[in-house]
Amino acid sequence: SSELTQDPAVSVALGQTVRISCQGDSLRNYYTSWYQQRPGQAPVLVIYGKNNRPSGIPDRFSGSSSGNTASLTITGTQAEDEADYYCNSRDSSGNHWVFGGGTKLTVL
């Protein structure tokens, strides 16, 4: 299967921890990347590889994976973390990429 499934929406109280999940068969074989997209802006890479953050991404963002599920965890969520989050990985062929449907994170 080449699909990645995400919950459409998740909410979290300010300062609390939230986990955003992504499910797909290809995740058993390939790493997942995570992108943050604020309204009207281009996506920004926040997690890649096993659990790596690009320069400038706060360490409250972390990634993990088990079986066919990958997760993005935000510890101590801030108001500016309110955004859409997309997971991304290769499909079973290894040559094509697929995005999850996205999760809208609301910070209460």
Added chain:
Amino acid sequence: QLHLQASGPGLVKPSETLSLTCSVSGGSISTTDYYWAWMRQPPGKGLEWIGSIYYSGSTYYNPSLDSRVTISEDTSKNQFSLRLSFVTAADTAVYYCARGSMIRGVNGAFDIWGQGTTVTVSA
């Protein structure tokens, strides 16, 4: 600092060909460390990978668009381009160009994105 800028017509008629160019500054597209990609996002919807082009010239396309898509590069201008033929209203979207990293450990992630360009398909 690498910068990507997508450009092209903002309005395309149905059945015609959409053509976009991504101009890259601050680094060369002729490198084995990176590859180049197009994504799109219809209004109010999620991201969709369109295709990628590698240093070798190899290209890979989304199977759902494969028959209509061509991605090419012009190394002399440090640009890469997207052509999507026989467009319909369903191709209306913000189109993004991005860099993918082949560097060990990055596992192909798209680490730099352009700001996106809006394309509307309408008569």
